[in-house]
Amino acid sequence: MAGGLEGNAIYRAVYGLVVEELGWASWLAYFIAAMVIILIVVNGVLVMGTLYTWFERRVLGRFQGRLGPNRTGPFGLLQPIADALKLMFKEDIVPRGADRLVFSLAPIVMLVPTLLVLAIIPFGRGSFLADLNIGVLYIAAVGGITTVAVLMAGYASANKFATFGSMRAVAMVVSYEIPLVMALLGVTVLASSMSMVAVVEAQHLPYLLVAPLGAGVFLTAISAELNRNPFDVLEAESELVAGYLTEYSGMKYGVFMLAEFTNTIVAGAIFAVLFLQGWQWTVFSPLGSQVGFLGFLDTGVARQIESHFWFLFKVGLFAFAATWVRATLPRLRIDQILSLAWKVLFPLSLLNVLVLAVEVIVWPEPSVGELGIMAAINWAVAGAAFFVAARLVSLGTRAPLGAGAAVGVR
Numbered sequence: 001m002a003g004g005l006e007g008n009a010i011y012r013a014v015y016g017l018v019v020e021e022l023g024w025a026s027w028l029a030y031f032i033a034a035m036v037i038i039l040i041v042v043n044g045v046l047v048m049g050t051l052y053t054w055f056e057r058r059v060l061g062r063f064q065g066r067l068g069p070n071r072t073g074p075f076g077l078l079q080p081i082a083d084a085l086k087l088m089f090k091e092d093i094v095p096r097g098a099d100r101l102v103f104s105l106a107p108i109v110m111l112v113p114t115l116l117v118l119a120i121i122p123f124g125r126g127s128f129l130a131d132l133n134i135g136v137l138y139i140a141a142v143g144g145i146t147t148v149a150v151l152m153a154g155y156a157s158a159n160k161f162a163t164f165g166s167m168r169a170v171a172m173v174v175s176y177e178i179p180l181v182m183a184l185l186g187v188t189v190l191a192s193s194m195s196m197v198a199v200v201e202a203q204h205l206p207y208l209l210v211a212p213l214g215a216g217v218f219l220t221a222i223s224a225e226l227n228r229n230p231f232d233v234l235e236a237e238s239e240l241v242a243g244y245l246t247e248y249s250g251m252k253y254g255v256f257m258l259a260e261f262t263n264t265i266v267a268g269a270i271f272a273v274l275f276l277q278g279w280q281w282t283v284f285s286p287l288g289s290q291v292g293f294l295g296f297l298d299t300g301v302a303r304q305i306e307s308h309f310w311f312l313f314k315v316g317l318f319a320f321a322a323t324w325v326r327a328t329l330p331r332l333r334i335d336q337i338l339s340l341a342w343k344v345l346f347p348l349s350l351l352n353v354l355v356l357a358v359e360v361i362v363w364p365e366p367s368v369g370e371l372g373i374m375a376a377i378n379w380a381v382a383g384a385a386f387f388v389a390a391r392l393v394s395l396g397t398r399a400p401l402g403a404g405a406a407v408g409v410r
Contacts, residue, residue, distance in 0.1 A: 010037055010127065037129055041118050049262030050080045056261075056323045063327035087254035095158050095247045102156035107248070107255035110149035114262050116142045121269050122197050124279045124308035135196040136188050139270060140181050143225070146263075147173050153256075154244035165243025168233070168334055173225055175341035180221035182349030186214035187274045189356045200278035205371045208275040212375075213352040213382040215275045217345050222267050224337065227260060229326040233334055268318030269311075276314045279307035343393045348385055355381055 011033045018029035054069060054077060061068025069076035094100055120135040122128040132138055147170055154166020188194050190211060191202040208215045224231040233243075245256055272278055332340070355378060363370045 010040070041123070041129060042115055045115075045118055045265060046258070046262060048265050049258060050084070051077075052261050052265055052319055053080050053083070053257075055319065056326070059320065059323045060327050063324070084254065087251050090250040092250040092252060093247075097158040098247070099156040099158070102152050103247075104252070106149050106153035106156060107252045107259070109152060110146055111255055111259040111262075113142045113145040114259055114266055117266055117270070120196050121266075121273060122200060122278055123269070124311055125304055127279075127304070127308065128197065131195055131197045134194045136184050136194040136199070136274075140177075140184055144177060146225075146259075147177075150244055153248070157244070157247040159247050162244050162246045165246065169227075169243055172231065172233070172334070172337055172341075175338055176221040176224040176345070179217050179341065179345035179349040180225065182346075182353055183214045183218035183221065184274070186211055186349075186352045186356050189353065189360055192360075196273050196278075200273055200280065203277045203280070204366075204368045205375065206275060206277050210371055210375045210378060211275075211352065211356060212379055213348060213385060214356070215271075216382065216386075217349045217352060218271065218275070220340075220345060222271070223322070223325070224341070226263050226267055226322075228264070228322055230329040230332045231337055233331060233337065264319060264322055265315060268315040268322075271318050272311060272314035278314075279311045281306065281310040339393075344389050348389065351381070351385055 014033035014036050015029045018024050018032055019026060057079070058068040058076065069079040072078040072082045094103060117139055119129045120132050120138055122131070150166050150169045150173065154162045154164075154169075157163070187199060187207060190207060191199040193199060193202065223229075245253060248256060359366075359374045359377065363374065366374060
């Protein structure tokens with residue numbers, strides 16, 4: 001078998017079937033097993049991203065006192081398919097003077113990083129495509145490709161509004177990548193590994209409880225990276241039309257939207273792995289390794305199903321929370337967004353890494369009790385840090401000196 005896939009249960013089953021039952025060559029078995037895994041993971045996540053469009057619209061409808069999509073299919077479940085068909089039959093317009101190659105490649109470049117990140121996410125016990133020993137670093141590196149896609153879309157559109165919108169979006173994304181990476185660094189300090197599987201196995205307590213400051217920074221930064229409320233300035237009525245998407249139509253626009261909603265699902269999977277114990281079901285993993293809601297079956301298949309259920313449940317909680325935030329918080333201005341990144345999140349991310357590094361020096365291999373002590377310390381630090389940030393940092397901007405007199409204000 002290939003060295004990086006022996007731990008994958010699906011790979012072992014398909015590989016064994018092809019080699020032992022059919023008697024085919026090992027290289028062909030490896031290829032077939034890998035393609036089966038890729039098809040399952042990629043298509044499964046894309047379907048989840050499509051269904052999330054329906055879920056978000058229904059939940060937003062409830063928050064806003066309306067029904068949401070309810071005409072196409074039972075409970076409106078076929079609405080995403082209707083939207084996809086509508087986009088497929090819309091005219092694909094390319095602006096005169098646009099760089100056609102770059103203009104067409106931008107949606108693909110936006111979607112590809114989402115699919116690449118799936119390679120190192122453990123979806124359940126023994127269910128992953130690759131267990132890289134630099135998995136966290138891989139996420140940070142691949143996630144930055146979307147910045148290139150945004151710049152490509154704005155530059156290639158031959159539209160000043162799209163160009164300005166892409167430049168502002170890039171400024172926002174780059175600003176929030178720094179605290180996001182620092183939050184990832186805090187997780188690697190705690191787990192003493194960059195492997196996503198090792199991070200899950202190291203969480204005797206969820207890192208959401210152990211490192212609340214890092215989890216808060218991660219959630220805020222990933223919301224900005226995903227263009228979610230309160231950071232979705234592209235969709236604000238007072239902003240520059242639709243930013244870098246201004247000139248896109250038809251299925252090219254649909255691919256951008258698919259990438260945006262699928263990215264939310266993938267971000268939920270990353271958060272579940274890094275801060276919510278991944279596929280483990282209980283707060284205390286030693287207990288979770290002994291019992292579970294399918295524990296009475298006490299079979300390997302039951303534990304596989306159980307681990308996938310809890311992982312998807314945590315991703316669903318993240319998706320619901322993201323929708324809740326969208327329905328609750330107002331949009332920020334671009335200057336407030338950048339001020340939040342540099343004046344608040346960046347210092348807090350540095351403080352988080354510093355405190356975690358000191359605690360790991362004191363407790364190199366912490367037990368559950370020592371993790372509880374670390375959690376108490378970190379919650380106190382997080383509360384004090386947020387209080388100080390709220391008191392000292394202002395996201396507002398002052399009018400230039402003399403601006404009031406210029407408009408006749410006394």
